[in-house]
Structures are given as C-alpha cells and as structure tokens.
Amino acid sequence: MLKYNLIPKPNSYQALDGTYTVSAATEVLCAQEFLSAGNYLTAYLKTSPVKGEGTIKIRKVGGMQPESYTLKVSPEGITAEASDARGAFYAAVTLKMILMQAQKTEGKAIVSGLLIKDCPHYGYRGLQIDESRHFFGTDVVKRVLDQMAFLKLNILHWHLSDDQGFRIESKVFPELNTIAATRKYAGLKGNGLPYRGGEYFALYTQEEIRDVVAYAKTLHIEVIPEIDIPGHTSAILAAYPHLSCKGEPTEAKCENGIFEEILCAGNDAVYDFLEKLFGEICPLFESKYFHIGGDEAAKGHKIWDTCLKCQALRQENGLKNAKELQGYFMSRANEIIKKFGKTAIAWNDCINDSFDESIVCQYWISHNLKAVREQAYKRDLIMSPDRYFYFDYKYKFLPLKKVYKFNEVKAGFGKSGQRIRGIECEHWAEWIDTEEALQFAMFPRAVAFAEVAWTSLENRRYKDFQKRLEWYKTYMRKRGINYSRIEKRVFGVKALPVYHLGKDGEEYRKSEALKLKE
Ligand code: ACM
Ligand code: ZN
Numbered sequence: 001m002l003k004y005n006l007i008p009k010p011n012s013y014q015a016l017d018g019t020y021t022v023s024a025a026t027e028v029l030c031a032q033e034f035l036s037a038g039n040y041l042t043a044y045l046k047t048s049p050v051k052g053e054g055t056i057k058i059r060k061v062g063g064m065q066p067e068s069y070t071l072k073v074s075p076e077g078i079t080a081e082a083s084d085a086r087g088a089f090y091a092a093v094t095l096k097m098i099l100m101q102a103q104k105t106e107g108k109a110i111v112s113g114l115l116i117k118d119c120p121h122y123g124y125r126g127l128q129i130d131e132s133r134h135f136f137g138t139d140v141v142k143r144v145l146d147q148m149a150f151l152k153l154n155i156l157h158w159h160l161s162d163d164q165g166f167r168i169e170s171k172v173f174p175e176l177n178t179i180a181a182t183r184k185y186a187g188l189k190g191n192g193l194p195y196r197g198g199e200y201f202a203l204y205t206q207e208e209i210r211d212v213v214a215y216a217k218t219l220h221i222e223v224i225p226e227i228d229i230p231g232h233t234s235a236i237l238a239a240y241p242h243l244s245c246k247g248e249p250t251e252a253k254c255e256n257g258i259f260e261e262i263l264c265a266g267n268d269a270v271y272d273f274l275e276k277l278f279g280e281i282c283p284l285f286e287s288k289y290f291h292i293g294g295d296e297a298a299k300g301h302k303i304w305d306t307c308l309k310c311q312a313l314r315q316e317n318g319l320k321n322a323k324e325l326q327g328y329f330m331s332r333a334n335e336i337i338k339k340f341g342k343t344a345i346a347w348n349d350c351i352n353d354s355f356d357e358s359i360v361c362q363y364w365i366s367h368n369l370k371a372v373r374e375q376a377y378k379r380d381l382i383m384s385p386d387r388y389f390y391f392d393y394k395y396k397f398l399p400l401k402k403v404y405k406f407n408e409v410k411a412g413f414g415k416s417g418q419r420i421r422g423i424e425c426e427h428w429a430e431w432i433d434t435e436e437a438l439q440f441a442m443f444p445r446a447v448a449f450a451e452v453a454w455t456s457l458e459n460r461r462y463k464d465f466q467k468r469l470e471w472y473k474t475y476m477r478k479r480g481i482n483y484s485r486i487e488k489r490v491f492g493v494k495a496l497p498v499y500h501l502g503k504d505g506e507e508y509r510k511s512e513a514l515k516l517k518e
Pocket of ligand 2: 304
C-alpha cells in the first residue's frame, strides 16, 4: 500500500522501516546534469542548507531506462538515482509530492521510509491546448506547464492556427499578424450561442514563443506547434486569399464548424508560402516534431475537385481522387518539414498509404478504426481517441472514470509490431474562453489521464485512484485551481457535439454551485 497519495501511481513501491526528517537546513546535492531536478526541489523547499544537517542526494547512475528513477527514503537519508535528467526530474517531482503530504512538526517534515522504482508506461504523454479559438497567453500556459510537470506529462501540443485565428507572429508574412490574428467577435456562434463580445485580436510574439519553450524545457516538457493545413486555414486565407483554389476574399471565422475554403493543392505559391512560414516557425521550437494537422479537409476536397490547378496536378501525378491529392499535399509539406530537421505529425482522418511513412499518425476519430490499426504497423502512432481524451466534451458524456479506464488493447491496439508512442488529451477551445473554464475541462480528467500515461495497466485501480485523487483535489482547492465536481456519466446525453460550454454552460454553472457548498 502506498503511504502517500502519489499521482501518477509509481509502478513499484515498497515501504521501508524508519523515517527521515527534512528541514530548511537539508542540503540538496545533485549531479551537474541533474540541476533541473535539484532546482525543482529547492524551489519548493526554500532551503538554506547547513552542512551536516542532512541531505537529499540526486545521483547519476548508468544503465537505467530513459525517464526512470529510483527514490529511497531511509533513516540514512534520501537518495534518488537516474541515468538521464528526465528520470532525475521525475524523482524530484515524486519527492515533492511526498514532502507536501509528510507529517510536519516544528517546520520539519518526517518522511516515512520507502523505496520507489519507477518508469513511465508511455514515452509520449501529451496535453494539447487550442489558442486559435481562444487565446490564453503566456502566464496561463506556464501554469498549465507547471501542472503538467507535476503530473509527469512531457509534451505540450500547441494548436496555434485554425479558422478562427493565427497566433504566431511572422516577420515574413505581416498580414498574419493583423488580418489572420483578428476576428469580428470574441465569442463564437454555435451550439445555441450567439456571437458575443467585440473584435478579438491576439497572437504570440516570437520572443514569447521562445520564452514558453524555454520555460517548458526546465520542466522537461517538449512543445510541439501545430499549423493545421490544408483545412482549418480560413485565418491564413483571410490574410492571403490567393492561396485558396478560388482566391476569393474571406475572414477569420466567428463560428465553429468545418469550412470549404482550404489551401489549394495545385498551386506552387502555396508550397512556397509553407516553406517560408515553416522555415520561420521551426527554429522557434526545439522538439523534433511539428504538427501539420490534415484533419477535416473533406469539404475542401469538393473545391479541389472543381479547381483547374488541383485537377492538373492530379493528372500530372496520377492521383485518383482528392484523398490521394491530400496524400501528395501532406507528403510535400512533410518534405519541407524534414528540410528543417523535424518529423511531421498529422491527424488520422487524412492518413492513408499514400502518405510518406515518416509522418506520425495522431488517432482521434474512430470512424475507420480498422485503417488506423493498420497504419499503426506502418508509422508511429499517438492515441487521442475523442471518446476518451477530448476534454472539451461534457463530463456527462466523458466522465473521469471513462478516462481512467482507457485500455489500449480494448481500444484495438497493443499488438506486437504496432508502433504506439503514447497518448494525448485535447482541449479544443471553441467554448473554453478563460483559464477557469480551461481548468474546468482539464481537471480532474487530466489527473486520471496522467496516471493512464504513466502507470501500467496492471497497477491501475479506479477505486484506489479515487482515494488518492481526494488529496489532489484538496491541493487544487488550495492553489485556486478550478475543477469539475461532476464525475458521473449521464446516459442518453447526446454524443456530439458534446462540448463543455465554459461560463455560458450549464455544466460549468452547476460546478460553481457545488463549489460554493463545499
Ligand atoms: C480534430 O478534432 N479535428 C482533430
Ligand atoms: Zn486548387
């Protein structure tokens, strides 16, 4: 039995005899390469170390798996071991969670003896935020990163371009910073809601992007940008309409939905644009991955079918239909991405065998699950099936337990030879308009998600998780982090669209009422 309420649950835990006392005088000694772990702990402990008053040692050893660590607390001291900086960092995160819960007397923490040997189930443990639909800004994103690190999540997927706004400063394409970053109304129309608010303008400067990436790095989180193409590009096309098939003027959208206008696949100017744009954006990020979207382009395929340029390109290359044309388009975008030293990721609804096999598949929609399973043998795959991991869905439709019960094998994967790299949860922000609403969608589901990502299936029990979650909820209340009190599924709730409606929504109001009662 775990002595402390650790989330994600360590994969191996053993209680040891005795205790060790940590105080403000305790020294944190760590290997030079493990400074991020040492800094994480000292920032929490606020120690002024005194020699001889006890130590926490973070040591480098050979031969351990990436991201894995051991943590030992005994009357002799506290020692963490890892072979890489990420493992050392996760030892520090675990120790911080233990220290927060340890018995305190006279400003000292008495930690019970224990031995943890831990390593993650998945190497890719992602969380996505969508700042095209609503912009949160650097401070909010840093707070999201803090929470991610505390839960041992290691990938931030940053959705920065969509129909409703383009959010990265470009020095090459100035209209992206004005027209593409601006829409007429703040609040989107759809799901029964009218247009709300006035003109909405927001973007990150390149300096702010670099600042977020650097901050994430101190927490061992990789930031993957997404520039969604060829669909979901109304904002780009508002700025540069000549990049669409028809070349007609358009605007950044103030509605949710899927739109017809997409980038023209048969126009060399589009590939030139992408090369310059990606050339500018790629160096801002350190991750080897770059997400190029590819989803929900089918409406646009109808325009491709009537476009002379697209038709000519199809003929030239023997492409049978618009799906194959998209394969061509994405593979060409992938070549550009590769030139800048990155690996492309694309959503599963566009991927087929005509796609270059270096393109990673992100699985979100299951309408053609058989094909996705096949793709998992051909290319790396990240799983974010909407019915488990779309946290903009209502709690009534996607409750905590459903997230926790995710099982890769039952979802049709986990066969030998399938290249599953990990999982990701999504926070599409059409109806998420504030940090408070974002937190509501995220928590406590992201806490369950983190355990699914880290802890192997045989070590997970929902009841046991619920008990540990009580501690996490107390922690969130103390920190002023909003979270949903609705956990139960309500059968009969319409599956789609099943958005959480932010401050306008009934789920949210109910959550607020419950919060006041506590
Ligand atoms: C998606 O939800 N359109 C990837
Ligand atoms: Zn075209």
